[in-house]
Amino acid sequence: VDTATTGENRQRVTVEMQRGDGAGVLRVGVRSLRKGDLPAAVLFIEDITQQKAASEARDGFVAQAAHELRTPLTNIRLYAEEAIEYGSDDPQVRAKALNVINTEARRLERIVGNMLSTAEVEAGAPRLSMAEVRLEAMVSELEDDYRALASEKELTLKFDLPPKYPVVFADRDKLMLAVHNIVGNALKYTPAKGSVTVRLDADEKQITVDVTDTGIGINPDEQEKVFERFYRANDNRLSTVQGTGLGLALARQVARLHGGDITLKSELNKGSTFTITVPTHAKPVGAVAA
Numbered sequence: 001v002d003t004a005t006t007g008e009n010r011q012r013v014t015v016e017m018q019r020g021d022g023a024g025v026l027r028v029g030v031r032s033l034r035k036g037d038l039p040a041a042v043l044f045i046e047d048i049t050q051q052k053a054a055s056e057a058r059d060g061f062v063a064q065a066a067h068e069l070r071t072p073l074t075n076i077r078l079y080a081e082e083a084i085e086y087g088s089d090d091p092q093v094r095a096k097a098l099n100v101i102n103t104e105a106r107r108l109e110r111i112v113g114n115m116l117s118t119a120e121v122e123a124g125a126p127r128l129s130m131a132e133v134r135l136e137a138m139v140s141e142l143e144d145d146y147r148a149l150a151s152e153k154e155l156t157l158k159f160d161l162p163p164k165y166p167v168v169f170a171d172r173d174k175l176m177l178a179v180h181n182i183v184g185n186a187l188k189y190t191p192a193k194g195s196v197t198v199r200l201d202a203d204e205k206q207i208t209v210d211v212t213d214t215g216i217g218i219n220p221d222e223q224e225k226v227f228e229r230f231y232r233a234n235d236n237r238l239s240t241v242q243g244t245g246l247g248l249a250l251a252r253q254v255a256r257l258h259g260g261d262i263t264l265k266s267e268l269n270k271g272s273t274f275t276i277t278v279p280t281h282a283k284p285v286g287a288v289a290a
């Protein structure tokens, strides 16, 4: 600071330091401002905790993604082996194996879909491919995908659906990915015996999907942060739950690109409600930052 103030050192100097209380990382910098004879310097302090956390998370992303791909792949291999060995004698074994292979293949599709969408967003050019969407078909696909997981985890999964569905215009795959991420999270972050309710409301103007769970909940301080890419809540119950911190960021991005949004109400240890709203006839919005 002394040499910057006197102008001896005119270069900008920055250092990164851990906060004394261990609660974050600060970047402290100093730059000479000296004009004529007046000694002066600016000292700036920036909290880069989030940036640091995001870059560390990004570094771990490839490892994490590989890990997430491995579980479904292993299941597919094991059940394919089972079907090959015993399937021709036992139709029940064959049916179960095909069912697991089908579910796991869909899970792989979703993980890869998330990765591709992330890459697209990273490249700064996320695009929607708009078409007429059949909501009933989306809902029954969602039910099929999550029934087994819910009963495996001893969770009650309820769907509260409208009597009629309007004609919807949207990017089906991206919208499905967004809803999947939210419903998948609700099941993931709700301990056994809890419940998850998916409520769908749709009229000529707007589609609203409320996903309510009786899960671990999210601290008020973190309720905005969980929508940031790579952010995972600072909750030690997460250590046993796999995740990349990408799902919510992508889901919100998709909703916003459709001209809608995702909001969250949550109480720690009680549960959360994520609400997705999109216009029924979406007119895609230009790229929106997540």
Ligand code: ADP
Binding pocket: 181, 185, 186, 187, 189, 213, 215, 216, 217, 218, 226, 227, 231, 232, 233, 234, 238, 242, 243, 244, 245, 246, 247, 248, 249, 272
């Ligand atoms: P992840 O792959 O970690 O699940 P997401 O972007 O989908 O990533 O979610 C970000 C974080 O938000 C999660 O790590 C978790 O801390 C929190 N979260 C998301 N959904 C829920 C939920 N339904 N209940 C509690 N916490 C949640």
